[in-house]
Amino acid sequence: MEALRLLPGRARDFSSAGYWERFFRERGGRAFEWYGEWQDLRASLGRYLRPRDSILVAGCGNSELSEQLYDEGYQDIINVDISEVVIKQMQERNAHLRPKMTYMVMDVLQMDFPDERFQVVLDKGTLDALLTDEEETTLSRAERMFAEISRVLQFGGRYLCVTLAQAHVSKMAIEYFSREGWMVRIHQVSGDKAGTSEGEFALPIFVYVMTKIRHVPGSALCILELCAEAQDKPIRFKSTDHLIEAVKERQHYSLLRSQINKNPSSGTVSLDLCSKDTGRARYTLHVVHNLTVKVPFDNKFAIFIVPQGRETEWLFGTDEGRKQLATCAGFWRLVTVALHRDQHYEGNKKHKRKKKTASINSAEPTAVPAGQSIDKTYLCCAHHRAMIAGLCLLRNPEHLPEALIRVLVIGLGGGSLPLFIHDYFLQCSIDVVEIDPAMLEVATRWFGFSPEDRLKVHIADGLVYVDSLTAEASSFYDAIMFDVDSKDSALGMSCPPPAFVEKSFLQKVRTLLKKEGLFILNLVCRDTQLRDAVLATLRETFPLLYVRRIEGEVNEILFCQQQAKCKLPPAELRDTAQILEKALRQPGQAWDTTYVLADALEAVKLV
Structure with a gap:
């Protein structure tokens, strides 16, 4: 777009008179609305404007805002700008058309007007253009x-500033x-309307309302308020830091909404929810959002909340649990604002349906309704789909649904992975190891998990459990799966904890596998050097290693075997996956038609 072409190479050029002369000369007379039209801003600005007000528009540019105000009856308007070109235009x-409208070339840093000349100073983007960084000279200009x-401004007058509210600007x-003793109130403009005349911002637009109040010496009164979108009653804050942090929270909400809106098929969106006291991650919220999601009943679905750290103090769905969650700064507001959905999906008619509302509040987390059950045929996580598909690497995949095999799963989560194995591999015995008993309660109470003879849960540290089995030398598995998060948010690898991929521990895992067994690892690592080191250690332990990267996510699924002779080229591996899927899809057995095992192994690579 032309406006983007005219943007400067450096942010500081926004404060240069020469830049704006060139911008308006090349742009011509066509208006460019930096932060929305009057119709978008009316709800926030209108309550602070009166027809009789004397209004100064500081840094007017070629915006139509003044003209639209004039046409609505606000006719005492003086517009100033540093650019001679735009003032002439x-x-x-x-x-x-508007004979009472005044335009003047003037620098807002040194204006010629007498003291207390105006009731309103209106600034749409000028402060943002001037305050581009935190350099001393820039702050001095601001x-x-x-x-x-x-x-x-007169006493009682208002400085109305339309801004993106970047951290240093706020x-x-x-x-x-x-x-200075002024009353400070901030309005958030609706996130659906924020943007320019030629595009939209992912960040919301805010309106600062600074009301000039006569300063009383010695007075400690400080009025700091925030009006969130579609919220009439302002929230009052005790300190500037708290108000600034509240603005940041609103920006984070909008970024998340933008991500979900613009990438509806991106899979899982994850959020770390941090303690307001320590700043450390307390919970990770996984929001599954995919066009092919299979919802078992109307208006009900699950959000996965995984506790981090002090998990044993957290009781899901109880008053105690809600008190723990309340310690997460802005948690309930975040979920309510960021996840509210009321539009419609487009695309495949077979799966076209209304977007579901995940409007959670502090009254009660959503549970499985009485008389209804979780659809166990559906694997919501793409990495779980790939892990299941990888079982085709075991011998005789066509016979696996009826074979007497043993599987060890480290990490329970919501229980969907071991449940799927239990329901489709009918003779399989599964041992699940979970360090936190609260997770078993969550999986059982909220996600339809139920241990039984073929599906046993062991509450233990996975490292200790594997050590004990190795010492006994009595357990041999056809497949071992690791899907366990790290508790240390400072590491570059969030899954698994580093101890699970140390060579000495991986050698113990290998001893627990049958000769032609399969080790499957969910790896989430953003540190390239650390990832390469993990792959090198795996290769030293397992001669045969496949990697499947999950599209749109950091997750990689690693399939490891001890016999290089079992190697299958990627194309043959997908053929084998089709054989396994055909064997699993038996008459009378429900199957999620969106799940194609061969697709789940698309782009598998040998390392």
């Missing part, structure tokens, strides 16, 4: 602008005006 455009605005503006 606007004077010519409005000379006959202070000069604020001082001039303060000088020309800090500077909020701290300056609160220090």
